[in-house]
Amino acid sequence: MGAVELPHEAPRKIENTPGRLGSWSVNSAVSRVGTPWTRRLAKAALMIPKIRYYEKLHADVSDEKLIELSMELRGKARGKWDLDALLPEAFGLVSVSIQRTLNIRPFDVQLAAGTVMHFGGLVELSTGEGKTVSASAPAYLNALSGKGVHVTTVNDYLAKRDAEWIGPVYQKLGMSVGVLQQKMDESARVTAYKADITYGTAAEFGFDFLRDRLKLRGGQANAAPFWAAWTGGAGRLDPRVQRPLHYAIVDEADSIFVDEAKTPLIIANPTRAAEPDEQVVFKWADQLAREMRRDQHFVMNAKKDKIELTDAGKHLVRYSNPPTGKHAKAMDKLLEAVERGLQAHYRFMRDQHYMVNGEKKIVIIDEGTGRPMPDRHWRDGLHQAVEAKEQVQINMPSSHAAQITFQNFYRLYTKLAGMSGTLLPNFWEMRKVYRRWTTKVPTNKPNRRDNLPDLVFPTEEAKFDAVVRKTQEMLAVGRPVLIGTRTVEASKKISAKLTAVGVAHQVLNAEQNENEAEVVAAAGQPGRVTVATNMAGRGTDIKLGPGVAEKGGLHVIGTERHEAERIDRQLVGRAGRQGDPGSAQFMLSLEDQLLEGLGVAKQRELEQLGKAGGSRDWNAYAPLFRQAQKRVEARHYRQRLDLMNYDKQRQEMLQDLGADPYVD
Numbered sequence: 001m002g003a004v005e006l007p008h009e010a011p012r013k014i015e016n017t018p019g020r021l022g023s024w025s026v027n028s029a030v031s032r033v034g035t036p037w038t039r040r041l042a043k044a045a046l047m048i049p050k051i052r053y054y055e056k057l058h059a060d061v062s063d064e065k066l067i068e069l070s071m072e073l074r075g076k077a078r079g080k081w082d083l084d085a086l087l088p089e090a091f092g093l094v095s096v097s098i099q100r101t102l103n104i105r106p107f108d109v110q111l112a113a114g115t116v117m118h119f120g121g122l123v124e125l126s127t128g129e130g131k132t133v134s135a136s137a138p139a140y141l142n143a144l145s146g147k148g149v150h151v152t153t154v155n156d157y158l159a160k161r162d163a164e165w166i167g168p169v170y171q172k173l174g175m176s177v178g179v180l181q182q183k184m185d186e187s188a189r190v191t192a193y194k195a196d197i198t199y200g201t202a203a204e205f206g207f208d209f210l211r212d213r214l215k216l217r218g219g220q221a222n223a224a225p226f227w228a229a230w231t232g233g234a235g236r237l238d239p240r241v242q243r244p245l246h247y248a249i250v251d252e253a254d255s256i257f258v259d260e261a262k263t264p265l266i267i268a269n270p271t272r273a274a275e276p277d278e279q280v281v282f283k284w285a286d287q288l289a290r291e292m293r294r295d296q297h298f299v300m301n302a303k304k305d306k307i308e309l310t311d312a313g314k315h316l317v318r319y320s321n322p323p324t325g326k327h328a329k330a331m332d333k334l335l336e337a338v339e340r341g342l343q344a345h346y347r348f349m350r351d352q353h354y355m356v357n358g359e360k361k362i363v364i365i366d367e368g369t370g371r372p373m374p375d376r377h378w379r380d381g382l383h384q385a386v387e388a389k390e391q392v393q394i395n396m397p398s399s400h401a402a403q404i405t406f407q408n409f410y411r412l413y414t415k416l417a418g419m420s421g422t423l424l425p426n427f428w429e430m431r432k433v434y435r436r437w438t439t440k441v442p443t444n445k446p447n448r449r450d451n452l453p454d455l456v457f458p459t460e461e462a463k464f465d466a467v468v469r470k471t472q473e474m475l476a477v478g479r480p481v482l483i484g485t486r487t488v489e490a491s492k493k494i495s496a497k498l499t500a501v502g503v504a505h506q507v508l509n510a511e512q513n514e515n516e517a518e519v520v521a522a523a524g525q526p527g528r529v530t531v532a533t534n535m536a537g538r539g540t541d542i543k544l545g546p547g548v549a550e551k552g553g554l555h556v557i558g559t560e561r562h563e564a565e566r567i568d569r570q571l572v573g574r575a576g577r578q579g580d581p582g583s584a585q586f587m588l589s590l591e592d593q594l595l596e597g598l599g600v601a602k603q604r605e606l607e608q609l610g611k612a613g614g615s616r617d618w619n620a621y622a623p624l625f626r627q628a629q630k631r632v633e634a635r636h637y638r639q640r641l642d643l644m645n646y647d648k649q650r651q652e653m654l655q656d657l658g659a660d661p662y663v664d
Contacts, residue, residue: 016107020442021045037121037437044115047088048108054092063100063172069093070173077144087118090141097172098133102165107444110134117417118142122253122430122438124423127570128541128577129443131419132162135249136169138417143175143196147246150413151199154252155371156181157517162251163199170197180204189241202256205242206265206409210402212240213663214267245413253418254566256406257434258426259366261640263376264405268398271377274384279394280323281337282381286388288320289341298342300600307342309335337381344385351488355510360392365488365510367563370533372510402663407433407644408651421573422566429637433644448553449576452585454625456618458610463589467557468497470587471529475503478551480528482542484571485509486560486593491531494559498529505529523574524554534567542574553582560592561625563632588625590618597628597635 021027022045030042058069070093073086091114095106110130113123114137125131135151143149153159160179167177178192180200189208192198250256274282292298297313309317314335322334329337348354355372357363362383364373377383379397387394410416416434423430423438430436457463467483474481485491488509498505506519508530523530525545544553554575562568568586575582590610595603606621651661 016105017444018108020107020109020444021048021112024049037439040116040119040121040437040439041112041441043119044112045108047091047115048111050088051091051095051111054089055095058093058096059099061096066093066096066172067174070175074144074146074174078146083118083141083145086144087115087141090144091115091137093173094137094140094169097169098136101168101172104133106130106133106137109441109444111137113419113441114138116439116441117249117419120415120417120436122417122423122434122436123419124438124440125419125421126443126447126577127421127573128580129421129441131251132166134419135251136166139197139249140170140173140175142247142415143170145246146196148193148195148243149197149246150205150248151197152202152205152248152250152256153199154255155201156204158251159199159201159204161517180208186241193242202250202260202406202409203265205248206404206406207267208242209245209409209412210265210267210404210662212242213660214402215239217660217663247415248410248413248417250410250416250418252420254420254423254426257410257418257430258566258640259564260406261433262636262643264403265409266403267401268377271395271398274394274396278396279388281329281334282341282384282388282394284323285334285337285341286344286385288317288338289345289389292316292338292342294346298339300346300596307339307346309339309342313338337385340381340385341388343382344389348382348386349487349489350390351492351511352486354386355488356390356392362386362390362392363510367486367534370488370508370510404662405643405647407640408647410434422569425565425569425633429640433640443579445579447576448579448581449572450581450583451572452583454586454588454619454622456621456625457587457589458613458616458618460589460591463559463587464494464497467494467559467587468501468503470555470557470585471498471503472501474555475527475529478526478547479553479555480524480526480545480548481530481555481557482523482571482574483529483531483557483559485531485533486562488533490559491533494531498531503529505531508532524548534562534571541577543577544580549581553580555582556584558584558586559588561586561588561594561629563594563597563629563636565629565633588622590621592625594625594628594632597632598624 021041024046027042027045030038031046032039034042058066061069073090073093076086077083091111095111099105107130109125110133113125113134116123117135118138118141123134125134139149139151151162153162160181163177163179170177175197176195178195178198180189180192180198182204184192192200292313294300296310297316298307298309301308317334317338318331323329350356352365353367354362354364357374364376364378365371366373377398378386381397384394384397411434416436418436424440427438430438455466457466471481471483483494485494488511491507491509495505495507506522506529508516508519510533519530520532520542522528524542526548542554548554556572556575558568558571572584575584590606595606606624654661
């Protein structure tokens, strides 16, 4: 995929829209008697006039005076002043700095979002409303205390991009900015953490925390002599790179708090290739899994999200020449190995859950983002089962040196805030797990996106043909199209159909993700067609090219609903940003994987119905997709709570034994 050229045009100046937060009298009343989450927004709205007062007061001061004012605030913050009392002036200074540095003026809604985040709230802020700007004021205010602020993004690219873009705003106020990157050495990490504000991914912050715990367990922190505290040598001899966890702002908070909640951060000892005799059980289990028949030898338990052997299946395991001699395993271990083999064949699909890269290695695909995760491995022998299935090199499971879940890591911060375009669907989970209220902040301009009703087709083939026809219709009137797919395989099929009818397009998936940001950014240009997995749902904004708004804006087509409503909303949110026109529609089929959420029997019935065809009102089946989605979301929610409770019990047990709950 070549580089994507964008036309050179002057950036569109978007002005603040007054009144989007409501009147003073209404906010004054709601701030006293509203629900906890509406009170937060009302109180934030009441702060805006005070912030604008200081913005106007300091608008004409020199750059030197601006730093002087900032340093005065820092002195107060490190003295006896409460940060809440400094908020109006601090936010006003940030607004002045943004105008001088970036030539934009923060919207009222951005300042309100920042206020909510300062008070430790979660904010739902729609796509394109400027989350980087919204986070800048609370990050600056909380950095004044000198304890460090961590701003979390979903990948290294966004961390570097945001730090480089907003960094000059902080520097104009005399504050330092650091960036964490995956390949960074320890001295560079120390420098990044010493900065007032540090940008990085959740994984980098979490892994540094674990590495520091391992150093402490190894006794390295005791290397400083007793006189170091008076000579200034203690800081240099302390092996830890990270300061105590003070305040975090998590961008795309739902991705970290929900999608990644079931994935613990693990520092593992190095893996090694399995010896031939160690591969015997994995290969035997894989061969047996290939021979087993669904419903006869095993059943798919949707409620438990697992595969279970029937009595006939267990009988087959016992009498199918299991490994003997030094390869022999207890029967319960053999049954587990076969169940993992079945999972590899029936639950983990190539080009959806994983891919095989050029080095013939299994690479997990993050379903929430569509991105490859080369450093991630499935646990409990599942990764080896998938390797056996794909007949690639089997690597032995590694032992764990340290681990922590994202849930537990972020609850270690003294103060926690977050933002995303899709937080409300998990409102009560955020409250229960993180003890945070979620507040919906209005858009700066009214939303003009046209959300069209779902269309249902009998088969996947019919659905993809309809997607191509709709794409051609949109191109005929000069509108760009973004086609969202759930899997790599689906993106390949649609790409082939578009190629067959001569429609030029770009493809973004786990296998083709070069120039990702450029491809996504260009998706709003006239005549552009972009086929993408979920990786197009976050991060880079899609800005409309010349003349596109007049023709109706970007049209988004979702080819399958995801297991989480939030991810559907992320895709839809790519159209109609910042008051632009746009439209979105889902095209579904009775062969879609989501319908498994209704149960195996119902899913098969619908699949057979679709294959039979006929003249039916297929759109009448549309409500079933939301019903299936709700069931799957409820199941995943229970799994996340189970993980949290298990992890809590494990920590308490280790602490009772005097052990470190993260490294022992």
